[in-house]
Amino acid sequence: MSNSKVVIIGGGVSGLTAAWELTRRGHEVMLLERRDVLGGLARSTRLNGKFMEVYYHFICGGDRHLIELVDELGLADKLHWQPGLTSYFVGDRLYPFSTAGDLLRFSPISMLSRIRLGLHGLRCRRMTDWQQIEHLTAEDWLVASVGSEAYEVVWKPLLEVKFGRYYQRISAPWIWHRLHRFSRSRRSALRPERFGYLQGGSHTLLMALSDEIAAQGGVIRTGLEATSLAFAGEQIAGVRTTEGYLEADAVVAAVPLPELVTMLPTDSPYRHELAAIDFSNVGCVRLALRRCLTDSFWVNINSPRVPFNGLVEYSNLNPWRDYGGSEILYVPFYLHPDDQRWQWSEAHFIEATIAGLNVVEPEFDESWVVEATVSRDWYAQAICPPHFSKQIPTLHAPVRGLFVLDSTQLYPADRNLSGMIGLARSLARMMGEDDGAPSPRLHPHTAAKRK
Ligand SMILES: Cc1cc2nc3c(=O)[nH]c(=O)nc-3n(C[C@H](O)[C@H](O)[C@H](O)COP(=O)(O)OP(=O)(O)OC[C@H]3O[C@@H](n4cnc5c(N)ncnc54)[C@H](O)[C@@H]3O)c2cc1C
Structure with a gap:
């Protein structure tokens, strides 16, 4: 043509x-x-x-098509890389979860489970033949690989962040690829992953x-x-x-x-x-705050007292503080259209977010919030069985x-x-x-x- x-x-x-x-x-x-x-x-x-x-x-080290395009458009000087800390909020405490040392000290699960998690991560980094696990659900594959304890505490909340109540339907290759992609942003197990962001x-x-x-x-x-x-x-x-x-x-x-x-x-x-093909929608609360809540870029949450499974403190990755001094925090809610929370009003999303953040950081209250916005999109995430x-x-x-x-x-x-x-x-x-x-x-x- x-x-x-x-x-x-x-x-x-x-x-x-x-x-x-x-x-x-x-x-x-x-x-x-x-x-x-x-x-x-x-x-x-x-x-x-x-x-x-x-x-x-955020951009991962292996995102070569984006990095090449940024270069071709003459924007290479606007692409910056930064370590991005991860942590887990389990029960009522925040645990660092960025390095092999953090994993070994991760006390919500037994030492045996921590070792199984670490070994599984290494195997995923090397593995490329995902077709061999295509018939499995992520849940079955992860439980067999790391055990139920590590699955319940570490992996289940991550699946729930993306797929809500349909997390058990997701295929094993989907979660394998996520591990594989992130591991390519890491230079050594002793250092946190490095992620990229574009200025602006x-x-x-x-x-x-x-x-x-x-x-x-x-x-x-x-x-x-x-x-x-x-x-x-x-x-x-x-x-x-x-x-x-x-x-x-x-x-x-x-x-x-x-x-x-x-x-x-x-x-x-x-x-x-x-x-x-079935899809979930996304609703996301973006807060401009007077100060950061944690020192992490990514916080996974596993607590019945918090009505979401993760938060992203974008300012801890992108320190380009040109937003009037505010720190930026996002809380995503991936919701299937049949989930009644999809019908929530903006005020309801913001209220639930503020209540949850107060559990993660008890000092946090509404006075930290400079601006709150809620965005929604239909069909943001395919459910892949x-x-x-x-x-x-x-x-x-x-x-x-x-x-x-x-x-x-x-x-x-x-x-x-x-x-x-x-x-x-x-x-x-x-x-x-x-x-x-x-x-x-x-x-x-x-x-x-x-x-
Ligand atoms: C919460 C969240 C976090 C994310 N984080 C990351 C991240 O950190 N890193 C990363 O790489 N990716 C991330 N993504 C994924 C990334 O945003 C998407 O993969 C990418 O933007 C998809 O681009 P697209 O052009 O394929 O589709 P879309 O962005 O969905 O664009 C489709 C466009 O079509 C328009 N449209 C629809 N119907 C019509 C119509 N009938 N007529 C005219 N226009 C129409 C829509 O308005 C829309 O603008 C994230 C996504 C979400 C939701």
Whole structure:
């Protein structure tokens, strides 16, 4: 395909990266974003006149697609690396959990369990053949590997952070990959992991991308929603939007799968295939505080008195204190749409967060809070059961000219910015190479390897 008219639906990092790559290859690109701001899950709002992400974002040492893109966009001097301390709040105490020494001193579990946890971490670092555990749930695999005690105290809360009441459905490879990815941010077991952040947050990257797209002649329309796809026989023909019809030779759907489902004809088998994948939503409280609560970047929480399973003290990673002196703390609530907490009002989310933080740090009270915001997104996290790799959609949909970018395609990796950048770049290369016809079951991993 060359010099085609391409409509990209979705102005998150994947849609923007695809738009940049395709404009550079000479395509006529129009990107549609429903919101008034770009960025999707990596979007920002203003705090004290500066942009601050609505959800925390950190970068791991192995995030090579993001690091390469940052370099290509001339932003390398804005990427900083910093040790990020982790701790666990168990019962009523905070325990450091960043190094091998911290693990050996982690008294909520027996010495035998601590040793099993450590050995399992080392095995995961070396292991690459995740297919051998695809039939297992994370719970079964972890209990067999580290024992029930370490699972209950250490791993279960982590799974609950992401999957709420559906944590028992999650596949073993998903949790394996998370361990594997994080271990690549660690230089030695004696030192904490190092994480990266961009000065100005993801906003810095997203704005540089949108400037480049405009400079190459691409068009970005915010506040414009795609409502359905139009087909001519087996070929994509265009996109219907809230402001009319757009003709297209190719369409890239860079939106969560359930959004794509609503754009497909109701009798399409492809629609039914995609609709079988279940997602959780996310609600996240972002607090600007007068002071930090802990010295950790990441705090896992295992306490019946705290109504959430983790908190992220972003200021302990990114010391770039240009938010009017405030310290930034996030508390995520991943909630399935059938969880009644998803219906909570903003005030309710903030109240529950403040009450929970007061348990973690009894000195903390409302007077520490300078500003509180609540952000919500539908379909933020796919629920990936055993054998999930057989369910995920390919980059090229089974319709001529329709392409799909979605975080599920990163499996067994969790959603992440770098992975989506890598997929978007693979897709643009693939669109340049082929004639627009669907390549039967071309798996995203295969496409990435064809680089
Ligand atoms: C709480 C949280 C923390 C995270 N932390 C990290 C982290 O630390 N590190 C990391 O690498 N990743 C992190 N992520 C993941 C990262 O944010 C995502 O992987 C990435 O932003 C996904 O980008 P995307 O472009 O694929 O999709 P999205 O960001 O979901 O973008 C899709 C876009 O499509 C738009 N859209 C939807 N429907 C339509 C329509 N009909 N018409 C027009 N537009 C439409 C949406 O408004 C949205 O802007 C985190 C995510 C969350 C929720």
